Amino acid sequence: MPELPEVETVRRSLLSLLPHKKISEVEIFTPTLLAAGDAAAFAALAGHEFTDFWRRGKYLLFGFDNAERLVVHLRMTGKLLYHPVAEKRHKHDHACFSFDDGSELVYNDTRKFGRFWLTDEAGLADVRGLSTLGLEPLDAEFSAAYLHAQLARHPKAKLKAVLLDQTVVAGLGNIYADEVLFRAGVHPERSAAGLTPAEEKRLTAAMREILTEAIASRGTTFRDYVDGNNQRGGYQEQLKVFQKQGEPCPDCGHIIERIRVAGRSSCFCPHCQQAK
DNA sequence: CCGTTCCTGGAT
């Protein structure tokens, strides 16, 4: 569920809530959540505060007023929820940070795919997937030339599959990959290495535009997603093709189709996005 | 490179 705009929105929501709150207790209810660090190490965060809030791709990274780092990946259904007043434990709550003002930060994850890593700075290298991420699509270095070089690494793959590869671009998921392909006017099954320079330029621009717009709308709530304040996103109102199969294309009126590409559902307009 | 798998719940 959460892709770059949703993870960024969670980051911003927690940045406005957690600083200067002293942790009084950390409970881990589901040990399989922990990919690095054990329950005792989490419990030892008592007395400390969250001080830093970063995002890299779909990973959230937190710093404390000690040398430790907490990395969180929400995967499909993970949520970090701040409660101003402690609540009774809900179904699928797997961890809870309690603060000395009576508030709490709860990790809830229906499907239990999400993971926590508690480590020092050096240990970040062992967070699976983190060090191999591609460039951030909203960073200045991200360019059509970079995208071209990345696509060239996968001459036999379909474009949609490569856009979902986190070592190529950090943070795109199924929703925004479909929306980006539509805005750029490129078919998801095109060969990744067969794009024209103009198409690569359009894809690069579409990523920047759509991700920026989606962050401004506080992400997409298609099903479960909410930020740290339990607030839904708004970008679902602006989706053009994702899950719009059977509806007319907003640009040309042709019917949006849905196919499977590399195992993922993919929605596109057969007129605006030619297969070639 | 693609299908499967990890999970649970909602839709059909």
Place this chain on the structure above:
DNA sequence: ATCCAGGAACGG
């Protein structure tokens, strides 16, 4: 009962 889901590691 069966299929599907916004992610990503894994095995063949």
